[in-house]
Amino acid sequence: VSTEHQRIARIRALFARSSPSISLGIGDDCAVLRPSASTRVWTVDAAIEDVHFVRGLMRDEEIGFRALMAAASDIAAMGADATGILCALALPSSFRDDQLDALLSGYAEAADALGCPVVGGNLTRASELSITTSVLGDVVAMPLTRAGARPGDGIFVTGTLGGAALGLHALRAGHARDGAYGECITRFLRPRARLDLSAALAACASAAIDISDGLAQDLGQLCTASGVGARVVVSALPRPARFAELARQLGRDGDELVLAGGEDYELLFTADVARVAPELAAQIGSITGTGTIELVGGDGRMVPLPEGFDHFR
């Protein structure tokens, strides 16, 4: 195992990128950001061993990739672009240099996919592996919050839901990354923060949140912040191809995965229905003035709301 300084030198070389927003990157007490006329958004997210990832199940590069994408997803939900990343790594003393290189290569790949430089961080020892990522972003227009939904707005979801949760179950059941569950496994291991949609969202949405804890819970957060209710048509929730069948083969309820699975890092937003281009997102329901969330099943009957993931439960 290299010394701390040798490791920092490797990290510095690996993450060296120039950016018009950054005047000083890794290596000093702080990163230095050039002045910006934009409103900025700022978030932090932790990926912790045996809470957010399991080392036996995921490759080190996948752990790194996913940690950064999960953090950057919050920037997309605010209708912003990512400007810079700080990476705080806590490594067990048994973590080898080749493992660190793999983890960082996945992290760097995610940063490059987002077009955003890693400008600093922190390196320390710990008993369990963790990656805590802070991301700064510049908003495209006005920041989107959870609080702007109004009764009558449509509720929209980008991409598909449930794939990451089913992918995790498939991985646990021993399915291969290139088998029948490959698309779902990739959704879990290599999620994409939807920064590609920030500008489109900023142009039409009244409120937004990223779907990290599951649709039911994240929609609940948005409704609470906005002081509204929602009616969601379960059959309208967008799913990966052959989802119900793949879920059934693993003994899982597809609807439950779609409603409460989480970890897809797609965006949930509300908007005037007429302002949303159909290719941007699928409408899954409407905002109501009731203060409760109603799920409508395929038979038109109400479906009970599943509990989302609570880290402390």
Next chain:
Amino acid sequence: VSTEHQRIARIRALFARSSPSISLGIGDDCAVLRPSASTRVWTVDAAIEDVHFVRGLMRDEEIGFRALMAAASDIAAMGADATGILCALALPSSFRDDQLDALLSGYAEAADALGCPVVGGNLTRASELSITTSVLGDVVAMPLTRAGARPGDGIFVTGTLGGAALGLHALRAGHARDGAYGECITRFLRPRARLDLSAALAACASAAIDISDGLAQDLGQLCTASGVGARVVVSALPRPARFAELARQLGRDGDELVLAGGEDYELLFTADVARVAPELAAQIGSITGTGTIELVGGDGRMVPLPEGFDHFR
């Protein structure tokens, strides 16, 4: 133990402060910062159980206070003011609500002492307690880096050194917080990030770094970044009152604590000697063109350089 949402609600209430720099604090996917004409600096620092603090030795409020001050110290070293704080907490499932309240009250006390709001964060479960703090700052004039020292510059240290390291030894030896070692114990448990000196430093310094890993190691970093050497007079290093005697009574070498103890979070900087007000800092030596660091002992002879703290050694 409360649920995650109950805990977030408590944290939100505890940290509620208004700030002209912040348009949205805790509670959404990101904090929102108003545009600023300033160059900004940005850092992250982790405080991890059994690496940076020992729970049996420190009260929870002291753990919280110290975690934030250690992170904010990097902002002071860049000649900047703190603008906002993100707090990523990882808590063991056994961590009780009253312990969390104590930890957060210390954290909030530190934030208030720095005049800087906590604007967001992250809360997760973990097997060991950790607090990862990200701080954004606005530079007063130009950002100070480690890289500007020139041969002939004086080397200066704010406050005193060695107290925190001696305080930790005293705590481990069972000394009370209000006894003979009280001042040193307070230096360890409740360090102060020198944001009070940011503007004075920005007005005179050519390079700066905060002293977290010990003078010898941090001066080494500054010299490496600046491509210079240094000559330091050990007897000129500022120490707490009665330091040599207190160290001797604990069986410690005072010089070694002052040179390599670390954790004082004072500032080390270089400057044209004529530009530094004597009350700002003590001159401890001069920058040279040699590329090595020389320590001059009380007898005029060279003292070997102690190794600083390396987390991976």
